[in-house]
Amino acid sequence: MRSGILLLYFTLLHCAVVAFPEDQEPTVRLSDMYTQGYPLFLGHESGDDKEEHTLDIQQVVIMDRILYIAARDNIYTIDMGTSPAEEIYFTKKLTWESSENKAKECIMLGKSEDECHNFIRVLIKRNDDTLFICGTNAFSPFCRTYKMDTFEIEDNKIKGKGICPYNAKDSNVAIFTGGYLYSGTVADIQSMDPLIYRSLGDTPNLRTEKQNSKWLKEPHFIHVVDYGSYIYFFFREVAIEACDTGQLIVSRVVRVCKNDMGGNEAFLDQMWTSFLKARLNCFVPSILNFYFNELQAVTDVVHINGHDVVFATFTTSEYSIPGSAVCAYDMHELDKAFSGRFKEQLSPFSIWTPVPGDQVPTPRPVSCAGSEPLEAYTSSKDFPDDILNFMKEHHLMDVGISSTESQPWFLRTMVKYRLTKMAVDVSAGPNNDRVVVFLGSQNGMLLKVMDTSGGNAFLSNSVFLEEMSVYNPEKCIHKGSHDKTIVSMQLDKPSGALYVAFRHCLIKVPLGRCKLHGKCKKACIASRDPYCGWVEESKECKHFIPGESQEFVQDIEHGNVSGMEDC
CATH class of the missing domain: 3.30.1680.10 (ligand-binding face of the semaphorins, domain 2)
Structure with missing residues (x-):
């Protein structure tokens, strides 16, 4: 019944006054028969190493022309300067396994043996010389700092609670900036306590209020960005403001101040005073706006034609008609949403409504301490109680954030795959002036899309250049499993390659198929x-x-x- 209603809805969209845009066809379409000859990494040290390795890749990161592969119980590095013909071998390997006792305790909790490993979920730069690495450690997360060049341990283990998830299936994001670690994950073994957290600095740790759905409700964290005076967290979550009883998933961005010091003993003690969130809108405008609600991937901030922009990939619900869209957001326009009206719920069963302007404290609590209109306060601890009390209850902005051109930059609908990963090149072509976005799917498909906007237009037109299957069915199989989900993508311009990671292999894909x-x-x-x-x-x-x-x-x-x- 539900699928029939959705099909009718989609049909109505195509018949609406504003025509639903047709899917583009790729200029080039390639099967895995063409791409299976691309170099790949299987966990081997050399050509003599023929052992089957259980990689279970969690993420891939490029830092200083070194490719880091965070996997299960191991981290591998690959020198980006090498040019492998067929197989890629690791340069260094760091093994960090859970102790036998930890593994036994994990199994006693009812977890499977496969779950009771150390899945490396955080691998970020702490400073120019060190890496900060965290693993699930058999459902007992821990973190360490290592020297980048040697993998030598810099300090003792610290507990990873609030930084790294217990379960490798839970989402997490993390970034080090200004001497602080900002993270988004769950802080308990039952995955019931989601939080956005600042730690490991000189000032008090800050977090979202514990198990309060008005702050976060079943979030799936996607990305975190450092930009200006703020840290931005991108995620999707259950919409508490939805009027119906269903579990509507929406996409969000949260903004917090870097100089947030928390509140006082009466209000928001050791909690964010600057926590604001807004909905990210990505939809096809028509009489019946068709929304792509579920955020899947977000890029770092990139600079295009005088604009600071993030690209984001969205999908429809897995129970809906398959569809994916790419939308772009101007950071300046994104910030405007946080100067708009607040939204509130006056009682547990009432609908959410805009907060009247005369009920918002003065000065208006929308910026960081020391910045207009809160320039009179050197610290958030000095904020008046009425501001802190207001910010304890009001986090959601009333108006969502529109994408550039107020419509998707690229669409892919009515196909069997959804687009869930992305990488962007903003300096493609001989003149370094072309924007190219690579999109990865759940079934091993890789798409290449180029922006063709000219004149004064900005990210208004795209052309679908390539659709190709890059999964290698012969070599990426592991214990009979063909998991074709692309888990991570990293673009390296100097080597002219995109590194595409699946659970049990990594493939080096040339940026162009000139041959x-x-x-x-x-x-x-x-x-x-x-x-x-x-x-x-x-x-x-x-x-x-x-x-x-x-x-x-x-x-x-x-x-x-x-x-x-x-x-």
Whole structure:
């Protein structure tokens, strides 16, 4: 019954006054038969190492031209300067396993043997010389600091509560900045206490109120960004403001002040005083706006044509018609939402309504201490009780945040996969002026999309360049399982590659498939690929190498091949 209603709803959207945009078809579509020859990492140290390894990759990070692979019980590093022909081997390996006693205690809690390992969930830079690493440690999370170059332990273990999840299936994000660690995860073994937390600094630790759904309700953390005076957490959660009884999932961004010192003993003691959240909207505008509610991935802040922007990938619910969308958000416009009206619920069963302006304290609590309109206060601990009391109960903004152009930049609907990972290149092409977004799915599909906006337009047009299956069904299989979910993607411009991680393998994918077009000028130009160009001297389609001065023929704008011979 529900699927029938959804289908009718989708049909109505296509018939609405504002036409529902049609899906683009890719210029190039490739199967895994073409891509299975790409170099891959399977956990081996050398060509002589033929043992099957249980990787269970959790995340992939590139720092200082070193690729770090955080997996189960191990962290591997790969030198980005190497050019493997078939298989990639690790340069260094750090093994951090849970003790036998911890594993036994974990099993006694009713967990399976596979769950009772140390899954590395946090791997971030603490400073220029050290890494901060946390693992689930058989449902007893711990963290350590290591030297980047040697993996030598810098200090003793510290408890990872509030920093790293107990269960590897729970989401988490973390970032070190200004000497503090900001994290979003769950702080208990039952996954019932979600929190956004600041710790490991000189001032008091701060967190969200414990098990209060008005702060967070079953959040799934996606990304955290350091920008200006604030830290931004991107996540999806159950919408407490929804009028119906269903579990509507919506996407959010939370903003907290870096200089937040917490409240006083009466209000918000050791809790955030600057915690504000707003809904991220990504929808096709029409009579019946069609929303892509579930945030899946967010990029770091990138600079495009004078704008600071984040790209985000959204999907429909898994119980709905399959659909994915990419929306972009201007950070300046995003911040405006936090100067708007607050939303409140006056009683447990009443609907949520905007807070009247005359009921908001003066000065208005929307900024950090020392900044207008709170410039009179040097610390949040000095805020008057009426401001602290208001901020204890009011976190949700009334108006959501619209994407650039107020519509998705790219859509993919009515296909069997949803797009859940992304990487962005804002300096593609020979002139370093093209935006390319790579999108990864739950079934091993990788998409490449380019922005074609010209003139004064800003992220208003996209062209679908490639759709390819990059999962290697012969080599990535582990114990009979073909898990094709892309778990992480990292782009490395100097090597001209995108590193795509699955649970049990990592594949190095060239940014462009120039060799596919070979000696055919027409196919090379028609591809509109910003990473490829036609070289008249050698009569071949070649990959752009940064700094190379060779002359290329290219038409990214139109792919005009009039007058060219077929081949």
